[in-house]
Amino acid sequence: MAIYFVGDIQGCFSELSLLLEQVKFNKKKDELWVAGDMVARGTQSLETLRFIISLGSAAKVVLGNHDLHLLATYYKLKKVKAKDHLTDILNAPDVESIMEWLANQPLIQKMPNEEVYMSHAGLSPQWTPAIALKQGKKAQKHLSSKKRVKWLESMYGETPNNWENAETDIEKFRFTINSLTRMRFCYKDGSLDFDHKNAPKNSPKNLKPWFNFPEHLQNTHWVFGHWAALLGNCSNPNAYALDTGCVWGNHLTLLRWHDKKLFTQEYLHHVHKSS
Numbered sequence: 441m442a443i444y445f446v447g448d449i450q451g452c453f454s455e456l457s458l459l460l461e462q463v464k465f466n467k468k469k470d471e472l473w474v475a476g477d478m479v480a481r482g483t484q485s486l487e488t489l490r491f492i493i494s495l496g497s498a499a500k501v502v503l504g505n506h507d508l509h510l511l512a513t514y515y516k517l518k519k520v521k522a523k524d525h526l527t528d529i530l531n532a533p534d535v536e537s538i539m540e541w542l543a544n545q546p547l548i549q550k551m552p553n554e555e556v557y558m559s560h561a562g563l564s565p566q567w568t569p570a571i572a573l574k575q576g577k578k579a580q581k582h583l584s585s586k587k588r589v590k591w592l593e594s595m596y597g598e599t600p601n602n603w604e605n606a607e608t609d610i611e612k613f614r615f616t617i618n619s620l621t622r623m624r625f626c627y628k629d630g631s632l633d634f635d636h637k638n639a640p641k642n643s644p645k646n647l648k649p650w651f652n653f654p655e656h657l658q659n660t661h662w663v664f665g666h667w668a669a670l671l672g673n674c675s676n677p678n679a680y681a682l683d684t685g686c687v688w689g690n691h692l693t694l695l696r697w698h699d700k701k702l703f704t705q706e707y708l709h710h711v712h713k714s715s
Contacts, residue, residue: 451482476504
C-alpha cells in the first residue's frame with residue numbers, strides 16, 4: 441500500500457491521470473489524499489470529481505475554497521464565473537449526487553496513528569492540531585446538515601480574522617473556513633491576512649507565512665495546497681506545499697508519503713491566464 445498526496449487539481453484531470461499512471465496507482469491497495477480545490481479554472485472539473493468519487497474509500501479529500509464556492513453557486517448564493525469552468529458540473533445529470541458528496545467531505549484529515557494532517561490552506565498559528573480537528577468537524581457537520589445553505593451563506597467575509605474574537609457559532613464557523621481554506625499569511629499575533637498571495641520573499645515585513653511561527657508544527661506534519669506562488673517550496677521541514685500551479689502552466693505534484701518522493705506531470709493543455 442502507498443499513500444499519495446496531491447495538490448490543487450483544479451480541473452486538470454488529464455494531468456492527474458498521467459501522474460497516477462506514472463506511479464501505477466491502484467485504488468484497491470493505494471490511497472489518494474487530495475488537498476482541496478479539485479475544481480475551477482481548469483476545463484475538466486466534472487471529470488475530476490467523478491473520478492475521485494469513483495475511488496470510494498481510496499480517496500481522502502479535504503475541501504478547498506473553490507470547492508466551497510462551487511457549492512455556493514449550486515445553491516445560487518453566488519454567480520457562476522466563466523473563468524471557473526463550472527457549467528459542465530452544474531448542468532450534469534448527476535449534479536445533485538455530486539453536490540451531496542462534496543458537501544459531506546471534511547475540511548481536515550488526519551492520518552491514523554500518525555501526527556500527519558492535511559487541510560487546503562494549513563493550520564492557524566492560533567490553533568493546535570486538536571483545535572483544528574475539533575473546529576473542522578463542527579464546520580463539516582454544518583455543511584452536511586439540512587441548514588447547509590444558511591451556513592454556506594454565512595461563510596463569506598473576512599471577520600473575525602483573530603480566533604480570540606470569534607464568539608458566536610457563525611463567527612467560529614467563518615474563521616474555521618477562512619483558516620483551513622483561505623489563509624496564507626498571518627500578522628505577528630497570528631491574525632489572518634487575506635490580501636497577499638505572493639511568495640514570502642515578496643511579502644510585507646509585518647506578515648509571516650502561517651508555517652513560519654515559532655514552534656508551529658513541532659512534532660507534526662502538515663500537507664497543504666492553496667499557495668501556488670510557493671511552487672512547492674516551504675521553509676518549515678514539517679510542512680509540505682503541494683500546489684505547484686498546474687492550472688497556471690506549471691505542473692501537478694504528487695507526494696508519496698513513505699519515502700517523501702515527489703512526482704510531477706507537465707501541463708498538457710493551454711495555459712489559463714491568471715486574474
